[in-house]
Amino acid sequence: MKIDPSNKADLSAQIAEAIRDAIVEGRMIVDERLPSEAELADQFEVSRPTVREALKRLAAQSLIRTQRGAFGGAFVNRLSYEGAYGQHITTSTLLLSMNAVSFETACEARYALERACTPLACARRTADHLATMRAEIHRQAQPGLSDESFCASDVAFHRALVDAAGNPVLSYHLAGAVEAMQPLMNMITFTARSREVIEHLHTRIADALQAQDATAAETALHELEAYTLTLGRDVMAAHARKSAPVSSG
Amino acid sequence: MKIDPSNKADLSAQIAEAIRDAIVEGRMIVDERLPSEAELADQFEVSRPTVREALKRLAAQSLIRTQRGAFGGAFVNRLSYEGAYGQHITTSTLLLSMNAVSFETACEARYALERACTPLACARRTADHLATMRAEIHRQAQPGLSDESFCASDVAFHRALVDAAGNPVLSYHLAGAVEAMQPLMNMITFTARSREVIEHLHTRIADALQAQDATAAETALHELEAYTLTLGRDVMAAHARKSAPVSSG
C-alpha cells in the first residue's frame, strides 16, 4: 500500500482505492489506525488536501471514521449491519427512483424476496417475533392511525417476519430491499387505503407462522402481492387519467 | 439547498448531505449540472477545499460525476444497475468478512434467496438463459479447468438462473448477494473439489427450468445447499484439526 503509478485518474481516487484495497484484503484490520494525513501525504508524495479528499471518499462509504485531537486520526471502521443497512437502502431507493422501475416489477421482486424467508421463519419464529407481529397488527387496526404511522407499522410487521428467519445475512438483504421499495408502496397505501384487507392478510400470515405452516404463509403472501398489485394498477390508472384525461370507454 | 446552520459536525459532511438530499428528493434531476466549486463555496460560505471534500463524498457514492475543463463540473449521476451492483457487492462482502459470519448462515441465506427466484425463472426463462446455463455446465465438465475458472463459471451459472426470472430489481438484489458470498463459497470449492456432483446438480436445475418445473428446481437447489453445507463443515473441521489430523472414517 505505497505505490501510486502516475495514471491519468484523480490522485485522490487512486489513494482511496489503495487504502480500500488494503482494508478489503485484510491488510488493515478493524479499529487499526491509519497514518496521519501528513504521513500519508509523505508516503504517497501528494499534498494533504489530496489525502483528505481520499479519506473523505472512504468515510462516505463508512470504511473509516475520523477522530480529532491528540491520538486521533482515521480508523478502520467495523462495518456494522446498521451502517451497511443504511447504505443499502439509500442505494436501492435511488436505483428505483432513477431508473423508472415499474410498480409491477418492484412489487414482484419484493414479495418474491419476502417469500424466500417464510420457510425459515416458520421453523424458527420465537414468541418475541409473533408478539411483535401481533402488536403491529393491533396497531394497524386502530381507527385514528395516521397514514405515516400505518406505513411504519407495515414496515415493522414485515421486518419482524424477515427477522423471524433468524438469519442476520438474510435480514440484511431482505429488509434492505423491502424498505427501499417502501416509498413506492406508500404511494399505494396512502391513496387506496384499504386497511381492513391488509390487516386481515397480516393476521393470516401471523397465524401461519404461529402454526409453522409455511405453505399457508406463502399463500397469504401471494394474496397480499396480488392485492397490492391491483391497488397499484388502479392508482397508476388514476394518475394516467388525471394527467391526460382521455375518455377511453 | 442553501442553508447550513453552524452545527458541530464537519462542514463537508453537512454540505454533502444537503446536496444528497436535493438529489434523493428529486430537486436535482439526472445529468443536471451542479454549480461550480467556487459558486458552491460562495453559497455555503465555506472555502473551496471544503466544498471539494463534500463533492468527493458524493462521488464515492456514485451520486455525481465530475468533468474537467470549460463547461465541465459536477453532474448528477444516473445510478446505473452496474454501479449500484458494484457498491452492493463491496458493502456486502465487507459486512461478511468483518463480522465473522458463519459459513452455515451465509450458505443458508444464499440458497434461500436463490430459491426466491425459481418460480419466476421457471415461468419466464428464455432459450438464451437455458443456453447460457448449458454452456456453463459444459465448461464446468472440462477436465483442465482451473479452480478460478470453475468458480467464475459457477457464478455465471447462478447469475443466469437469477436473470431468468426477468426482473431486474430481483437480479440486482439476488446477484449482489450471491456474488458477495462467493469468497466464502470459493474456499469450499477450492478445497473439496467435487465437480461431478455440482455439475450433476446444475444439470438437474437446468432441466427443471427447461421443463418449467419449479418444484424440481427448488428440490435440486435444496440438495445443492445441503451438499455445499456438508463440504463446508468438512473444510471447517479440517481447518480446526489441521495440527492434529485425526482420521474420522
Add this chain to the structure above:
DNA sequence: TTACATTTAAATGTCTGACAATTTTGGCGC
C-alpha cells in the same frame, strides 16, 4: 497518595492563494 486544574502536543478541520491540466468556444487566417 489522590484528586483536580493546567499545560502541551498531536491531529484533524478550515482557509487563502496560487498554479497546472483540461476541455469547450470562438476567432483568425487561408
Add this chain to the structure above:
DNA sequence: GCGCCAAAATTGTCAGACATTTAAATGTAA
C-alpha cells in the same frame, strides 16, 4: 468552409498557515 490557435472556464493539485479539539502529561493542593 476548414484547420489552427488563443481565451476562458473549471476541476485537480499544491504549499503554508491558523483554528479547534482531544488526550496525555504535568503540576498543584488537600
